[in-house]
Amino acid sequence: MAIERHEEGKSDLFSPYKMSRWQLNHRVAMAPLTRCRAPNQMPNEALARYYAQRATAGGLIISEATVVSHVGSGYPRTPGIYTEEQVECWKKVVDAVHDKGGVFFCQLWHVGRCSHHVYQPDGGAPVSSTNKAVSERWPATMPDGSNGLFSQPRALTAEEVPEIVDQFRRAAINAMRAGFDGVELHGAYGYIIDQFLKDGINDRTDEYGGSLENRCKFLMRVMQAVVAAIGIDRVGLKITPTVYAQDAHDSNPLALSLAVVERINKLQEAMGLKMTHLQVQVGSLDGRRTEEEKELLWELRNAYDGTYMLSGGFNKEVGMKAISEGAADLIAYGRLFISNPDLVRRFQVNAPLIKYDYAVFYTPDPIIGYTNYPFLENP
Numbered sequence: 001m002a003i004e005r006h007e008e009g010k011s012d013l014f015s016p017y018k019m020s021r022w023q024l025n026h027r028v029a030m031a032p033l034t035r036c037r038a039p040n041q042m043p044n045e046a047l048a049r050y051y052a053q054r055a056t057a058g059g060l061i062i063s064e065a066t067v068v069s070h071v072g073s074g075y076p077r078t079p080g081i082y083t084e085e086q087v088e089c090w091k092k093v094v095d096a097v098h099d100k101g102g103v104f105f106c107q108l109w110h111v112g113r114c115s116h117h118v119y120q121p122d123g124g125a126p127v128s129s130t131n132k133a134v135s136e137r138w139p140a141t142m143p144d145g146s147n148g149l150f151s152q153p154r155a156l157t158a159e160e161v162p163e164i165v166d167q168f169r170r171a172a173i174n175a176m177r178a179g180f181d182g183v184e185l186h187g188a189y190g191y192i193i194d195q196f197l198k199d200g201i202n203d204r205t206d207e208y209g210g211s212l213e214n215r216c217k218f219l220m221r222v223m224q225a226v227v228a229a230i231g232i233d234r235v236g237l238k239i240t241p242t243v244y245a246q247d248a249h250d251s252n253p254l255a256l257s258l259a260v261v262e263r264i265n266k267l268q269e270a271m272g273l274k275m276t277h278l279q280v281q282v283g284s285l286d287g288r289r290t291e292e293e294k295e296l297l298w299e300l301r302n303a304y305d306g307t308y309m310l311s312g313g314f315n316k317e318v319g320m321k322a323i324s325e326g327a328a329d330l331i332a333y334g335r336l337f338i339s340n341p342d343l344v345r346r347f348q349v350n351a352p353l354i355k356y357d358y359a360v361f362y363t364p365d366p367i368i369g370y371t372n373y374p375f376l377e378n379p
Helices: 045-054 084-099 161-178 192-197 217-230 253-271 291-303 316-325 335-339 343-349
Strands: 017-019 022-024 028-030 060-067 103-109 182-187 235-239 277-281 308-311 330-333
Touching: 028 343, 045 060, 045 084, 084 103, 084 161, 103 161, 161 182, 161 217, 182 192, 182 217, 192 217, 217 235, 217 253, 235 253, 253 277, 253 291, 277 291, 291 308, 316 330, 330 335
Parallel strands: 028 060, 028 330, 060 103, 103 182, 182 235, 235 277, 277 308, 308 330
Antiparallel strands: 017 022
16 A cells, blocks of 8 residues: 655644644643552642643643543552542643643543452452453552552453443543543553454454454444544544553554544544544654554554544654654654653753653652653743
């Protein structure tokens, strides 16, 4: 298949961009980043300060993965959006971002089998597309921060699937009530949507397993439910076709990704509006990608009818090149945003970047490694 290259030289990271109903002032998005700073799954003042520090006028921020239900959690201190108290707490965080002129999306998350029974109601088994546990290669993070093993999951019956779908729907409604501008469905990294999509995990023999059509069904039912609740022009999706996390792999990632895109395009056509964005990450976090992965990204770029966002290991130069070449509309930055709250400004003036400290990525401290990174100028 011939790969169409888009015309070069028209835009860069600092060009304005119209994403759905939002006029963005630049194309540097903040990627979703789990930080484990929400005790008892409650967003707090530390989260409000953290996101406000990184907000810019007309800049897009996608929140950390946010749990959609009491059975969807698998990590300590990750925020939820399924109770009234959580919604009220998120309102303060959203207001802090909006006060800076930012556009704020909530990433909706259900970990599926990537959990331990200590996180589950009554110590039950996590639910998934499969009964297979995540292998010992991937450690589970326990509530005290130590490593353990992911628990044996229980495969959802077909009759139970609509309840999980509805958890995403209710969470999307809650996100709107909290004031978020939109939501991004977490279809990546081997969590529950990915567990249905990828044949390296999905071993079902019912209507949700086997063929590409069947394996896409769970995602599309979630998508349709969320779209019906809040509108397609407030909904995005993140996928990681080739990222091998929590044993998430597929025998033909290009075919799977194109199948997902085909269905989204058809949904957009039926609705007469486009989804806000498709975020795609392949390769390693240091930006290395195989030739096959590069080709996959271009094929998806040319197949998807809408805003196309890339993430994973980008620096300024590579991001500028991707935008200039037309390889993406937006670039989402993650780890660089952790240690550089004014990343957009530093990119604009070619200022040196502060190196992040991985050792404090997931600690409970509300300040150290979280809101204490310096600015070029006072925020």
